[in-house]
Amino acid sequence: MAGRGGFRRRSTVLCAGTVVAALTSLAPAAAQAPAAVDGHASHPHVHRHAGGPEPAAPAARASSLTPVVPDPGEAAVLGEEHARAHAQRRRAEAGAEEYPQAKRTSGLASLALSQSRTNDGLPAARFGRFTDFFPSPDFGVHAALLPTGKVLLFSFERVEVNPTKETGPTDRIGRTNAGRAFLWDPSRGTGARAFRKVEPPTVLMPDGLYVPRPAPFFCAGHAYLPNGMVGVFGGNTGGKGGSGAKLSFVFDPWTETWFRNKDMAVGRWYPSVVTGADGRQIIMSGQSERGTGTPTPVVERFPALRHPVPRRPYDIPVGLAPERLRVDAPFRNDYPHLFSLRDGMIYGLGRDADQQWLFDPVKETRTDLPRRPADFRGYGSAVPLPAGLRGPDSVLVLGGDPRDPNTYRLSGGRWTTEEPRAFGRTQDDTLILPDGTLLTVNGALDTRNYGYGPFNPKADLKYRQIELRDARGRWRLGPAQRLPRGYHSNALVLPDGRVMVTGDELQQIANDPDIGDEMDGSIELYEPPYLHQGGGRPALDRVPAGELGYGKDFEVASSTAEAVTRAVLLAPTTVTHAVNTSQRHLDLAVTARPAAGNTKTGNTKTGNTKTGNTKTGNTKAVHTKAGSTKAAGTIGLRTPPSAADAPPGYYLLFLLDGSGVPSTGKWVKLGGR
Numbered sequence: 001m002a003g004r005g006g007f008r009r010r011s012t013v014l015c016a017g018t019v020v021a022a023l024t025s026l027a028p029a030a031a032q033a034p035a036a037v038d039g040h041a042s043h044p045h046v047h048r049h050a051g052g053p054e055p056a057a058p059a060a061r062a063s064s065l066t067p068v069v070p071d072p073g074e075a076a077v078l079g080e081e082h083a084r085a086h087a088q089r090r091r092a093e094a095g096a097e098e099y100p101q102a103k104r105t106s107g108l109a110s111l112a113l114s115q116s117r118t119n120d121g122l123p124a125a126r127f128g129r130f131t132d133f134f135p136s137p138d139f140g141v142h143a144a145l146l147p148t149g150k151v152l153l154f155s156f157e158r159v160e161v162n163p164t165k166e167t168g169p170t171d172r173i174g175r176t177n178a179g180r181a182f183l184w185d186p187s188r189g190t191g192a193r194a195f196r197k198v199e200p201p202t203v204l205m206p207d208g209l210y211v212p213r214p215a216p217f218f219c220a221g222h223a224y225l226p227n228g229m230v231g232v233f234g235g236n237t238g239g240k241g242g243s244g245a246k247l248s249f250v251f252d253p254w255t256e257t258w259f260r261n262k263d264m265a266v267g268r269w270y271p272s273v274v275t276g277a278d279g280r281q282i283i284m285s286g287q288s289e290r291g292t293g294t295p296t297p298v299v300e301r302f303p304a305l306r307h308p309v310p311r312r313p314y315d316i317p318v319g320l321a322p323e324r325l326r327v328d329a330p331f332r333n334d335y336p337h338l339f340s341l342r343d344g345m346i347y348g349l350g351r352d353a354d355q356q357w358l359f360d361p362v363k364e365t366r367t368d369l370p371r372r373p374a375d376f377r378g379y380g381s382a383v384p385l386p387a388g389l390r391g392p393d394s395v396l397v398l399g400g401d402p403r404d405p406n407t408y409r410l411s412g413g414r415w416t417t418e419e420p421r422a423f424g425r426t427q428d429d430t431l432i433l434p435d436g437t438l439l440t441v442n443g444a445l446d447t448r449n450y451g452y453g454p455f456n457p458k459a460d461l462k463y464r465q466i467e468l469r470d471a472r473g474r475w476r477l478g479p480a481q482r483l484p485r486g487y488h489s490n491a492l493v494l495p496d497g498r499v500m501v502t503g504d505e506l507q508q509i510a511n512d513p514d515i516g517d518e519m520d521g522s523i524e525l526y527e528p529p530y531l532h533q534g535g536g537r538p539a540l541d542r543v544p545a546g547e548l549g550y551g552k553d554f555e556v557a558s559s560t561a562e563a564v565t566r567a568v569l570l571a572p573t574t575v576t577h578a579v580n581t582s583q584r585h586l587d588l589a590v591t592a593r594p595a596a597g598n599t600k601t602g603n604t605k606t607g608n609t610k611t612g613n614t615k616t617g618n619t620k621a622v623h624t625k626a627g628s629t630k631a632a633g634t635i636g637l638r639t640p641p642s643a644a645d646a647p648p649g650y651y652l653l654f655l656l657d658g659s660g661v662p663s664t665g666k667w668v669k670l671g672g673r
Contacts, residue, residue, distance in 0.1 A: 007308070007315040096515055099162045107457065108511040111482055114461060119479040124532035127468070127478040131498075131527055134190035135519035137197070138182045140502030141218055143490040144574035146183075146253035147228040147650040147667050151492070151500065154181035154200070156218040156236075158520060163510035164455045168218070173207040173238035178214045183256060184523070186494060192519065198251070201260050205245065206289075207238050215258075217247055221271035221286065221335075222574050223581055226279040226311045226648035226671050228253055230574060231302055233283050233322075234268035240291025244269035248302065248322060254313050261303075262321040266296045270334035274581040276361050277344045277644040279309040279671070283322065284329040284348060285336055297330040301361070311648065311671055326364040331355055337382040338581045342391030344644040349397060349410070351377050356410070373415050374408055377401050378447065379487070379578045381430035383438060385409070386585040391645030396438075399428040399578065402445045421467050421475045427486035427504075429578055431493055432585045434570055434654040434662040435530055438469035441501050444486025448506065457510035459484035466526070482524050483507045492573035495652055495665040499526040530661045538564050538655045540663040541633070547672035551641045553591055557633050558655055558663075561594045566656040567637050569646065570665065586646055588653075592636030639670060646670055 112133075119129065141155035157178045160167045169177040181198045188194035200215040217235035219242075225231055229252050235245035244267030250259050268286030275281050281302045288296040303309065304323035310316070329336075333351040340346055346359040347369070353376065356369035380400025384392035394411035396418065405420040425443030433439055443463040445451045451460030464480040481501055489503035501524045508521045531537075542557035558564055571584035635655070640646040648671030654662040 007310060007317060096161050099164065099510070101515055104510060104512050104515060108482075108513055111484075111511060115464070115480045115482050118461075118465070122479050124527070125529055125534070127476075128466075128526060128528040128532065130479055130481055130524060132190055132523075132525040133482045134523055135192075135513070135517075136182070136184065136502060136521035136523045137192075137195050137519050138180065139488065139505040139508060139521045140490055140523070141488045141505070142220070142222065142232075142574075142576045143492055143500075143502060144222065144224075144230050144251075145492050145494070145572040146230070147572070147669075148253045149185075149187065149495055149667075150253065151184045151186070151494075152181065152198075152230060152251060152253070153184060153502070153521075154179060154217065155488075155505070156180065156216065157214075158505070158509070161509060161515055163457050163506045166455075167505050167509055169216070169238065170236070170242050171239060173205075174209050175211045175213050177205070177207070177216045177236060177238040179217045179235065180214060181251075181258075186496075186500075190523070196256070198256055198258065201249070201258050203247070203260075205237050215247055215249070216245065217249065219270050219577075220245075220247070221268065221273035221283060221579075222576070223273040223275045223281050224572065224574060224649050225250065225275070225281070225317070226309060227313050227315055228650045228669075229310065229317070231273065231281050231317075233264060233273055233281075233300075233302070234271045234286050236269050237267060237289060241293070242269055242287060243267060243291045244271075244286050244288045244296070246289065250310075250317050252316055255316075259316055259318050261317055261319060264300055264322050265324050266298045266300075268296060270577070272334075272336050272338045272348075272579055272581060274338035274340055274346060275647050275649065276340045276346060277642070277647050278361070279311065279643075279648045280305075280361075282325075282338065282346055282359070282361055284338065285331045285334050287334060295331060295334055297328040299325040299327055299329050299359075301325055309648075325361075327359060327366045329357065329359070329366065333376075335379070335577050335579045337395070337397070337579060339382075339384050339392070339395055340581075340644075340647060341384065341395075342387070342393050342642075342645050347395060347410070349382060349395065351400070353377075369410070370413065370415055372397065372408060372410075373417055374401065374404055374406065378426045380426055381428050381440070381578045381580065383430050383432060383580075383583060386432060386436045386587075388587050389589055389640070391586060391640065391642075392584065396430075398430050398440065399424070399443065400426050402426055419469075419473050419475055422465075422477050423462065425463055427489055427578060429489060429491040429501075429575065429580070431491055431499065431573065431580075432570065432583050433493060433499075433528055433530070434497055434568060434585075434652075434665065435528075435656060435660040436471060436568070436585055437528075437660075439491075439499060439526075439528065440467040440469075441481060441491045441499070441526070442485040442489035442503070444484065447487050450484050450486055450507075455506070457507060459507070468529075481526070483511060483522065488577065490575045492575060493570065493652075495667075497528065497531055497654075497662050497664065499528065500524075501526060530659075533659050533661050535661075537661050538657050538663040540653065540655045540666050543653055543666045543668050547669045548639050549672035550639055550643060550645075550670065552639050552672075554637055554639065556635050556637060556653070556655070558635055559633055560657075561633050561635050563657045564590075564593075564635060564655045565658045566590075566660075567635070568654050568656065568662075569640070569651040569668070569670075570654060571646075571649075571651055584646060584651075586640050588640075589638040590635065591638050592634075594634060643671070 220234040237243040246263035267289030271286030302322040377400030466478040485504040652665035
């Protein structure tokens with residue numbers, strides 16, 4: 001520990017439990033008086049919906065206002081909290097009877113059948129295909145791809161197994177208001193052994209009970225630090241319709257351990273976080289500790305300027321403090337989209353059309369941006385569009401309004417209406433793929449509403465169909481995923497180029513093949529069209545192990561170097577509630593390539609059959625010095641020009657051939673001086 005807070009070297013980390021015990025705060029804030037102890041309400045996270053205020057289903061509302069009452073006899077013997085946990089389990093068992101296993105099993109079978117029928121006849125070379133569908137121990141409300149190749153998933157402990165009721169501890173206080181987290185290791189496959197629990201630190205929340213429980217960090221905000229760690233801010237204190245927590249953590253992918261930092265100045269439930277060009281994280285918005293309907297305008301930065309930025313894998317932030325900025329961000333609604341673009345500014349795109357702002361993180365100022373053409377938008381996605389060799393300078397806003405299929409681009413300080421998708425949807429996740437095309441997965445009519453009213457698992461199945469945007473900006477519908485996934489759905493690109501889709505606890509519980517086991521969630525994998533072009537994939541055999549500076553030349557090895565026409569960096573995704581602030585795609589200048597005839601021209605074998613080659617890659621970004629050649633299998637590349645183009649941290653490097661087929665990605669680290 002350095003002073004009151006600093007970097008903890010990895011060699012000092014002997015026991016995660018020791019660290020947790022040492023860092024657990026007693027949270028001496030004034031006790032709050034909730035409406036009900038361990039009661040829960042329908043998830044009131046969106047405070048204004050595209051379709052107007054969302055009514056709760058009567059049965060769900062009635063149940064949500066009923067507190068869990070412990071048996072007096074059990075309480076006398078076991079204690080009130082232990083007895084309440086027993087009562088909660090009995091309620092869960094009753095929920096399983098209310099929504100029987102046979103209904104869940106038949107629902108999943110019906111979805112598998114309709115998926116097969118929808119996708120039959122769609123060639124994978126043009127539309128891609130969905131492959132694996134398998135159980136997960138977590139709902140996947142939050143997801144982050146780590147530089148180890150593993151995926152961090154975290155959410156909450158369920159309090160109901162009846163999907164027509166609120167399953168999360170939104171308005172609960174006490175032990176049941178708790179978080180949970182797991183790692184999925186894709187290299188270990190899709191079974192239970194591929195998952196490992198990484199319990200969040202035990203905390204005492206300022207809820208009047210101060211009962212130890214795993215930190216309730218669900219519905220927090222998160223972004224990457226330059227050393228590959230994930231900063232997580234906020235969560236749910238419980239009560240008052242959902243109160244913001246002041247919690248601040250980092251997850252260390254190298255030790256697979258959580259570490260706690262000093263609390264934020266204000267509570268935040270549903271905040272947004274983005275990493276700036278200096279590697280520090282900017283935190284905005286979220287419902288405060290005073291409860292739902294009290295968004296905070298306070299902007300904070302982590303770590304504070306008096307602390308160094310953690311850049312090395314063994315620099316573990318412990319006990320560090322965030323600091324309040326002079327500028328404020330008075331977003332009326334939570335989870336605004338935040339992006340750090342190549343001018344070094346932070347673009348804050350609010351859900352309200354008139355709340356579009358430009359923040360200068362150095363001068364700590366805020367400037368108005370033009371009003372967005374579209375009206376209020378609920379949970380929908382936004383993507384910083386690829387811009388070749390430089391960092392992004394424009395953002396595409398999609399979804400959030402089921403009546404509006406248009407997409408809207410902010411570029412050069414003005415908005416334009418771009419190509420529409422097939423239909424409007426909310427709760428969608430849009431990803432940049434390695435070839436620079438876009439993929440939209442997931443979606444619903446509204447929060448908790450799939451077309452037949454809130455808390456009704458029946459869904460309009462059109463929202464299961466993905467959409468693909470090509471290099472010219474044109475959209476087309478693609479295959480259907482297994483589950484409808486709306487609220488709390490997520491997706492990210494894996495290093496091998498596949499896409500992981502997860503989230504939406506309502507649909508996962510409604511279609512759980514075994515509600516009695518501990519695998520509450522599910523994951524589905526999608527293979528984009530570039531994995532089905534035939535002829536194999538380019539090979540990326542070796543990348544530099546050290547940190548790479550900006551505007552610097554470096555070399556990579558490829559046994560298929562003559563087939564490579566393009567090299568790109570893709571930032572990893574950390575995402576929740578359709579908010580993905582970390583996405584970034586940049587082309588790299590190709591400075592030298594092997595002499596003709598020095599390399600094998602055949603691509604690596606993937607086992608895919610050629611069913612029609614569709615050219616999706618744009619090769620114009622390749623820049624080579626005239627006459628510059630390298631030894632067999634060596635390609636010369638140049639990093640982006642500045643940290644504003646690509647904030648410091650870990651990126652996946654892909655090599656692409658002339659058809660836009662990417663290699664398997666390998667990790668490189670930017671930030672060296």
